[in-house]
Amino acid sequence: MDLGFAVAIVASILADSSPLVIATVGETLTEKAGVINLSLDGTILLSAMTGFAVAYTTGSLWLGFAAAMAVGALVALVVAVASIELRLDQVAVGFVLTLLCTDLSSFLGNPFVRKPGPSVPHLPIPGLSQVPVVGPVFFDHNAVVYASFLVIGLAWWWMFRTRPGLVLQGVGERPAAAFARGADVRRLRYLYTVLGGALVGAAGAAYSLSVKLGWSYHHTYGIGWIALAIVIFGGWHPVRAAMGAYLFGTLNTLGSLLQGVIPGLPTQVFQATPFALMILVLLLVTSGALERALALFPTGAQRTLRRALRVSAPAALGTTFEQE
Amino acid sequence: MTGAWRKGAGALLTGLVPVVLALAFSTLTLLVMGASPLRAYGSMVFGAFGSTAKFTDTVMAWVPLALCAAGLLLTFTAGLWNIGIEGQIVVGAICTTWAARAWQEVLPRPVLLLALLLAGMAGGGLWGLLIGALKTYGKVHEIFVGLGLNFVAVATTNFLIFGPWRTPGRATMSGTALFERQAWLPTFPGQAVGPVELVLVAVSLAVVYALLRGTRWGLSLKAMGRNPTAAHWLGVPIHRYTLMAFAGCGLFGGLAGAVQTLGLFHRLIPAISSGYGYLAILVVMLSGYRAVGVAPVAFFFAAITKGSLQLPLELQLDSALGGVLQGVLVLFVLLFQGVRARRKRWAQGE
Numbered sequence: 103m104d105l106g107f108a109v110a111i112v113a114s115i116l117a118d119s120s121p122l123v124i125a126t127v128g129e130t131l132t133e134k135a136g137v138i139n140l141s142l143d144g145t146i147l148l149s150a151m152t153g154f155a156v157a158y159t160t161g162s163l164w165l166g167f168a169a170a171m172a173v174g175a176l177v178a179l180v181v182a183v184a185s186i187e188l189r190l191d192q193v194a195v196g197f198v199l200t201l202l203c204t205d206l207s208s209f210l211g212n213p214f215v216r217k218p219g220p221s222v223p224h225l226p227i228p229g230l231s232q233v234p235v236v237g238p239v240f241f242d243h244n245a246v247v248y249a250s251f252l253v254i255g256l257a258w259w260w261m262f263r264t265r266p267g268l269v270l271q272g273v274g275e276r277p278a279a280a281f282a283r284g285a286d287v288r289r290l291r292y293l294y295t296v297l298g299g300a301l302v303g304a305a306g307a308a309y310s311l312s313v314k315l316g317w318s319y320h321h322t323y324g325i326g327w328i329a330l331a332i333v334i335f336g337g338w339h340p341v342r343a344a345m346g347a348y349l350f351g352t353l354n355t356l357g358s359l360l361q362g363v364i365p366g367l368p369t370q371v372f373q374a375t376p377f378a379l380m381i382l383v384l385l386l387v388t389s390g391a392l393e394r395a396l397a398l399f400p401t402g403a404q405r406t407l408r409r410a411l412r413v414s415a416p417a418a419l420g421t422t423f424e425q426e
Numbered sequence: 427m428t429g430a431w432r433k434g435a436g437a438l439l440t441g442l443v444p445v446v447l448a449l450a451f452s453t454l455t456l457l458v459m460g461a462s463p464l465r466a467y468g469s470m471v472f473g474a475f476g477s478t479a480k481f482t483d484t485v486m487a488w489v490p491l492a493l494c495a496a497g498l499l500l501t502f503t504a505g506l507w508n509i510g511i512e513g514q515i516v517v518g519a520i521c522t523t524w525a526a527r528a529w530q531e532v533l534p535r536p537v538l539l540l541a542l543l544l545a546g547m548a549g550g551g552l553w554g555l556l557i558g559a560l561k562t563y564g565k566v567h568e569i570f571v572g573l574g575l576n577f578v579a580v581a582t583t584n585f586l587i588f589g590p591w592r593t594p595g596r597a598t599m600s601g602t603a604l605f606e607r608q609a610w611l612p613t614f615p616g617q618a619v620g621p622v623e624l625v626l627v628a629v630s631l632a633v634v635y636a637l638l639r640g641t642r643w644g645l646s647l648k649a650m651g652r653n654p655t656a657a658h659w660l661g662v663p664i665h666r667y668t669l670m671a672f673a674g675c676g677l678f679g680g681l682a683g684a685v686q687t688l689g690l691f692h693r694l695i696p697a698i699s700s701g702y703g704y705l706a707i708l709v710v711m712l713s714g715y716r717a718v719g720v721a722p723v724a725f726f727f728a729a730i731t732k733g734s735l736q737l738p739l740e741l742q743l744d745s746a747l748g749g750v751l752q753g754v755l756v757l758f759v760l761l762f763q764g765v766r767a768r769r770k771r772w773a774q775g776e
Contacts, residue, residue: 188761188768190763190764194760197507198711198753199753201704201708201752205746205749206753209744212743212744324577368588370581373580373584374577378577381570381571381574381575384571385564388565389563389564389566390565
């Protein structure tokens with residue numbers, strides 16, 4: 103395989119994974135605050151439809167993205183009110199919202215099915231995109247892809263290098279302690295749930311306006327569940343979650359390359375592989391199989407690897423907190 | 427007397443508020459689409475009840491919904507999320523189809539039908555057991571296992587229909603070849619629905635009701651659902667009960683899959699589950715997780731689902747409106763329960 107081909111493949115993986123990256127980072131922020139927004143699969147569908155419909159009707163990509171983010175934030179707000187205010191089961195509410203948003207996207211999106219519409223224009227960064235290898239891989243994309251890079255960096259910086267980020271971790275781990283230290287737990291949970299939802303909404307528009315252009319029935323069906331699984335795989339760390347999204351994108355690309363190479367393999371196998379893989383990866387992460395495999399490594403490497411592989415959910419994830 | 431009356435009226439009123447809100451929401455979405463809400467609802471009622479054929483269609487949607495809901499009562503009681511019920515329907519249908527292809531020319535009819543129904547149950551039960559096993563031994567959350575296995579089950583169906591079970595010279599999207607007549611469930615004269623389906627629903631709901639209400643097993647399941655740690659200390663083997671709940675639910679899901687293949691389509695088709703598994707989850711939520719409400723709520727949902735199929739025919743609207751109405755109704759009911767509980771907490775001065 104020559105270098106040019108490899109570079110093109112890597113660049114396309116980075117571009118194709120951009121919506122998934124934005125969605126997983128968004129959901130990571132939400133879950134870090136202790137709230138599960140399980141509605142991702144529906145939210146992404148509804149915001150992808152909304153983003154495309156608005157951009158198609160108004161001719162403005164900006165309005166399309168804004169509308170999609172508003173939809174994502176609104177659905178997340180329902181999750182927030184239900185869990186923070188009403189102490190309802192977050193999984194139940196999220197599941198109902200998944201089905202509701204999916205059907206809403208089919209019903210309202212009906213007039214836009216298979217219409218050719220606007221897409222985010224290609225925008226190579228002058229100068230940087232000319233650098234060999236690095237240029238085409240990182241700086242020869244559209245604005246959505248650059249935004250996905252930015253989102254990873256910003257989320258990491260915010261969570262691990264700022265004071266509010268520290269508070270965010272506290273809110274998800276030990277809300278009572280964070281509250282005693284002066285954090286407004288309820289308000290912060292609202293904030294991060296809605297913010298995360300807006301990012302998920304942006305991811306939806308990123309599909310319909312950049313990666314999987316246009317709108318069709320169940321356009322992005324299933325991808326929201328993959329995103330939720332990647333958040334777990336990423337151990338609630340934004341960079342690791344993004345790596346998970348890229349890994350998923352890589353496997354997907356390899357899969358479609360393989361499909362071309364081995365013509366005998368039925369296409370139906372490929373429909374299910376992402377989901378079979380999802381179970382398998384979660385199994386590796388949660389069953390402790392990885393931990394046991396660590397014993398094979400030299401003791402010195404074990405500690406570093408263990409730190410890199412450690413996965414633990416925010417302790418207060420999915421629980422309600424009543425501040426008095 | 428008047429107090430009780432007022433309380434009853436109050437309960438009715440608070441029960442009606444979510445329904446009104448849900449109707450308001452779906453009316454709004456219809457207005458957004460520029461459609462007449464009255465005509466839309468009218469055509470939905472016609473689609474569900476407009477003729478004997480339409481009514482029996484609704485009944486044939488009610489059967490798998492009620493069967494799945496009966497099974498889901500077991501997992502919900504145990505505090506488990508069986509989103510994998512879709513896959514259990516599908517694998518049930520696959521196993522029934524496999525058995526039908528193998529035995530339809532060999533066995534006498536009553537034995538054949540019984541064997542085919544049991545094959546479906548076995549398939550669904552095993553697929554459910556797989557979720558339970560991956561949860562208990564692999565510690566993966568059942569939602570992800572169930573969901574992933576749903577996709578695997580559907581892909582397997584497609585593979586079989588387009589691959590080994592393909593009928594030469596026919597469009598494959600329409601599914602496998604029709605079964606022999608003797609592998610079809612019997613029907614009332616001239617109708618799509620038959621006695622076997624109705625008996626299966628009645629027996630399933632009765633069995634689940636009795637299990638949960640009157641047995642030690644059901645009580646343990648309930649204890650586990652309320653508080654797994656406490657149940658564990660009381661001597662309930664949580665792992666075993668998790669496996670049993672999933673397998674038990676899978677039996678009913680598989681039965682629903684068998685009925686879909688033997689009673690409705692008479693073959694295996696790509697969308698054999700018709701999404702009834704996910705819908706049954708909403709049915710159980712709306713029934714307050716109790717067996718008593720399942721039959722009427724499932725019928726109501728079946729009517730909405732079948733009725734909404736009339737929308738594309740008459741008004742060029744997408745049939746997904748039915749799902750919107752169902753989803754938003756359950757959402758508002760949940761939110762309202764939350765509001766009521768909150769008011770109660772405040773009244774108690776918490």
